[in-house]
Amino acid sequence: MTDTTPAPQRERVKIFDTTLRDGEQSPGASMTLDEKLRIAHLLAEMGVDIIEAGFPIASEGDFEAVSRIADQVRGAVICGLARASKKDIDRAWAALERADKPRIHTFIGTSPLHRAHQLNMDKAQVLDRIHDTVTHARALCENVQWSPMDATRTEHDYLVETVNVAIAAGATTINIPDTVGYTAPRESAQLIAMLREKCTGVDGVTLATHCHNDLGMATANALAAVEAGARQIECTINGLGERAGNTALEEVVMALKVRGDIMPFATGVDTTRIMAASRLVAAVSGFAVQFNKAIVGKNAFAHESGIHQDGMLKNAETFEIMRPEDVGLTESNLVMGKHSGRHAFRTKLKEMGYELGENALEDAFVRFKALADRKKEVFADDLRALVDDAETSLSN
Ligand code: KIV
Ligand code: ZN
Numbered sequence: 001m002t003d004t005t006p007a008p009q010r011e012r013v014k015i016f017d018t019t020l021r022d023g024e025q026s027p028g029a030s031m032t033l034d035e036k037l038r039i040a041h042l043l044a045e046m047g048v049d050i051i052e053a054g055f056p057i058a059s060e061g062d063f064e065a066v067s068r069i070a071d072q073v074r075g076a077v078i079c080g081l082a083r084a085s086k087k088d089i090d091r092a093w094a095a096l097e098r099a100d101k102p103r104i105h106t107f108i109g110t111s112p113l114h115r116a117h118q119l120n121m122d123k124a125q126v127l128d129r130i131h132d133t134v135t136h137a138r139a140l141c142e143n144v145q146w147s148p149m150d151a152t153r154t155e156h157d158y159l160v161e162t163v164n165v166a167i168a169a170g171a172t173t174i175n176i177p178d179t180v181g182y183t184a185p186r187e188s189a190q191l192i193a194m195l196r197e198k199c200t201g202v203d204g205v206t207l208a209t210h211c212h213n214d215l216g217m218a219t220a221n222a223l224a225a226v227e228a229g230a231r232q233i234e235c236t237i238n239g240l241g242e243r244a245g246n247t248a249l250e251e252v253v254m255a256l257k258v259r260g261d262i263m264p265f266a267t268g269v270d271t272t273r274i275m276a277a278s279r280l281v282a283a284v285s286g287f288a289v290q291f292n293k294a295i296v297g298k299n300a301f302a303h304e305s306g307i308h309q310d311g312m313l314k315n316a317e318t319f320e321i322m323r324p325e326d327v328g329l330t331e332s333n334l335v336m337g338k339h340s341g342r343h344a345f346r347t348k349l350k351e352m353g354y355e356l357g358e359n360a361l362e363d364a365f366v367r368f369k370a371l372a373d374r375k376k377e378v379f380a381d382d383l384r385a386l387v388d389d390a391e392t393s394l395s396n
Pocket of ligand 2: 022179
């Protein structure tokens with residue numbers, strides 16, 4: 001496949017999974033404590049760098065979930081979210097302090113809309129609050145992430161000021177959220193490049209990108225930010241998240257793996273666990289994965305048209321850019337339907353143990369096409385009935 005750039009030439013990008021926090025904020029996606037623990041263990045096992053386990057002040061349940069994950073899950077950094085208030089930060093720290101590698105993530109709205117309507121604060125007041133809360137968080141924990149909410153709609157000069165204050169107060173990761181999924185790839189890259197050029201001390205911190213998918217560009221925006229210097233991608237399994245969701249973990253991880261030739265970055269994720277994680281999150285959140293979802297949809301490795309099936313049977317690279325095994329599937333799926341051709345039909349029958357002569361095969365194929373016109377998908381049982389019928393009518 002195209003994964004040809006040797007690993008050492010690739011720069012490492014951290015994967016920050018927020019399925020349990022931003023993902024769970026999707027209306028109707030609440031998860032139980034046990035479900036959250038199962039997801040967190042799986043994320044750590046698959047090599048996710050940072051797990052945002054919840055928002056401890058939001059509810060007793062969230063506090064309990066973050067504490068238990070901090071207690072039990074090893075390998076990944078465990079992060080808890082806090083608004084820009086000392087009370088929130090203390091609550092987050094109380095939930096996180098037994099983690100091997102804790103991180104406090106604190107945020108405040110910085111755009112004109114958020115300052116005026118959410119916070120009722122002016123620019124100077126927001127800067128003071130950033131200074132006080134990041135300083136407080138840093139006194140508790142060495143690993144502090146700070147986010148200017150709605151960064152992509154914040155005045156650039158002011159965004160630089162806020163980032164400067166957060167870095168001076170001790171933030172170790174600066175996350176740039178596209179809270180309402182408003183940006184586009186070129187702008188996403190320019191914003192990161194601008195911050196790298198203008199912010200003081202930015203070389204000593206990790207820049208992160210956090211994109212929402214309102215315009216369907218979350219993955220493209222995250223990858224553009226990485227190309228411009230972001231080294232942490234915030235994402236969720238299946239792209240679960242508020243409104244149209246967040247950047248999908250499986251998409252950015254596989255894009256970097258498959259297109260290492262043009263995006264020379266590596267993640268620590270074991271991609272063969274992606275399908276298991278997708279199924280677990282779909283099951284516990286109750287959010288089914290759309291059939292044509294990139295990487296994890298039911299049809300992502302399925303082929304029905306005759307031309308594609310013929311190509312696949314000759315060489316899978318004709319119509320697949322990644323191997324199903326790389327995401328944890330055993331094989332591609334040749335779906336038998338009205339677009340399928342003779343090659344796939346014969347191969348499918350052979351797999352099922354039928355070796356038909358030319359006439360019997362042609363007869364069965366004609367019947368199959370007639371059936372496929374009436375039925376969306378022809379299953380193994382349908383094929384069996386069809387061939388058994390053909391054999392009976394030929395022997396009579
Ligand atoms: O989208 C957003 O702005 C967030 C922040 C809390 C980081 O999720
Ligand atoms: Zn978000």
